[in-house]
Amino acid sequence: MKLIGKILVYLIWAVNWVISLLLVFSCYGSLAAPMGQWPFASLSGLAFPFLFATNLLFLLFWLLLWRKGALLPLITLLVCIGPTLKYCPIHLLAPRRAADADLTVVSYNTESFGTRVNKEWSVKNPVLLHALGFEADIILIQETHANIVRAAKRDKDISADYPYIETESTTSGQTCMSKFPIIHAETFYFEDSRNSCQYLRILLPTEDTLAVYNCHLQSNHLKKDELAEYRQFIEKPTDSTHYRASKTVLKKLLESTSLRAGQARMIADMAGTETARYFIVCGDFNDTPFSFSHRLFDRFMNDAFSRSGVGPGITYHEYRLYYRIDHIFCSRNMTPLHTWVDRRNKDSDHYPVISKIKLVK
Template sequence: MKRNSLVNKLLFFINSVVATALLLSYVLPFISPKTIPAFAVFSLFVPFLVLINLLFLVYWLIKLHKNTLLSLLVLSVGLFISTPLLKFSNKEVILNKDLKVMSFNVRMFNYYKWNDDTTIEQQIYKFINSQSPDIVALQEFYYSKSLNIKLPYKYIKTKSATNKFGLAIYSRYPIINSGSLDFKKSANNTIFADIIKNNDTIRVYNVHLESLKINPHKENFGEKNSERLFKRLANGFVKQVDQTNLILQHENSWIGKKIVCGDFNNTAYSWAYKQLAKNKKDAFIECGIGLGKSFRYAYPMRIDFVLTDKEATINQFKTYNNLELSDHYPIMARLHW
């Protein structure tokens, strides 16, 4: 009996630490990474903290122990002030007038042969065409002679005529205006296209914020030691601040219908996400199911998003997490105004 008491005290101490950490994490989206860069890194661990607190909640419930209240209270606070980790939406209304919007980080169509399968590029084209999206936003795009995306209109922005890496927006409907925000001192970027559908103009932003260069298949995620990894992540989040502000400045000049989608290289618990999602609907939150994990790693990271203005109705959201065509999973939303 005494041993059980000691075990419970130890478990409650650990529970208290992770519950406090989760509670403190709720303020992270309100603090700019430029203020305290180190804090921003902890936003990556919020899903882990939520899951651990859920496990403690279940454990204490099974024990019918009063310690249940700690994680229950902290998780309940998160329901009101934080982005949900899990969604169980059963909404799936399919209308012919829906606009089908896909976002996919294609990892340069396997240009650097990260996968031994030499047909990856063709598989990606086949997948995109089979889903018949109306708009496709591609990150880590590579301009290949074998490009075969069957949509008539497109805007492609590569780094230069010789450096064929960049971003692309493909559309079933005419593109009447397009442009690039040209991030400074970055391999990443954001582009936009104004698309005409049924006499309505919809502005689509394809966002690719500063990469954190996380390699889940290497020790320390590709860094020599944890200290250097931590510093690299913090520097990446700081660069995302200027990039996010540039997007918001450009976006605020547009008062019409809008879609902001892409690879944010950050979670829904970050400052960057909170800023970009302000006054918008998140398609996953509206219609998603499960964790919404969009990065191919054991840890549940949702870093790819489809956001719309508040007037849009989102009827469906899907993550294609059964594919291994990239280090990201494609996502698609059905929406209309």
């Protein structure tokens, strides 16, 4: 019996090693692909929540059974502490600083203002009202709906609050609603994709120019049954059965991840040479904080949520898949004071991200 017990412990120990290595890879995998050449490395971040939770369970298990065994999951967690705090920050005092903000920005993939659910195409649309309710200075929308935007432009109350509205609805559909003058607007279309980036220059009350890149990077285009396979795979990445069943899903994910890497590089190149005093890159990235596209902007910009948010900040919630794939990045001379995700309206498959930002004079 003792021999069987030892063999069982060693088997569990071996599984713990595999989980630990996968956890480290999920945190740092995108670093292995400096130009996004290996999409699987960037994709590995999707498994982070499940790998992290499993590693915690191993830590508790070894503490109860064999304390020396707890060193492996403990060291793994310490190695991953930096990325973990980026994924799930704990800036508990951030709300107290919000009163000092100069600018409030909302980024919101509205999924056509949630019309799939609410069937409302007027200015009474719940998702539109939800976005307006934040009283933000600038509202940046992805997956807009042209009819609702036109109705908003005609509405006296909305146009009084947001006299400057620019929309692009031929591809992924971005819209900007601003309290400040929009002095330039154009759209950059990504090659071999229906997605795009809306570029705007906004004149702030300080007479400074704010450049905004309102992005919707490549979608995964997974069907409902494929999403179920996808969830099974990321919950049990070591299960070969799910891996074989998910070949089609993985192929789509890898292809879309590769496309997003190229799209992110295009926007990063433009933002890196931006002449406006302040600039923001935001929108639906379809990528987690451990992806290549996120790391690309994080190198020279401030990730608003990682620097002033609390918790995982889940923005996508459809099909029981919960990730932060919507981001707000601001230039280094802009300080995020308080950033949060509002979950009150579920008509869209995304939640809005709101950030209160201080301009460094």
